[in-house]
Amino acid sequence: MLQRGLNWAAATLVGVFGFVWIGVVVFAAVEVSVWARIGQICFGAFLTGWALYKASLLLRRSEPKFVPRHRRVRARA
Numbered sequence: 001m002l003q004r005g006l007n008w009a010a011a012t013l014v015g016v017f018g019f020v021w022i023g024v025v026v027f028a029a030v031e032v033s034v035w036a037r038i039g040q041i042c043f044g045a046f047l048t049g050w051a052l053y054k055a056s057l058l059l060r061r062s063e064p065k066f067v068p069r070h071r072r073v074r075a076r077a
Helices: 002-027 034-060
Strands: none
Touching (some): 002 034
């Protein structure tokens, strides 16, 4: 449970950071070349996209993929 909460916190933090990064590049970086702005905006978009991808994985993963069984229990044929 704690791991899932930390995963959500990390995805949220990265997404917000990417969004703020784009805002800083667009509004505060005035003396920067156009190519540098494009590169920085792509980086911010990558971070935001990664966070959205991880959030979609966290929403999809509701069932455990591995169900442990006792060693002595054998499947019936």
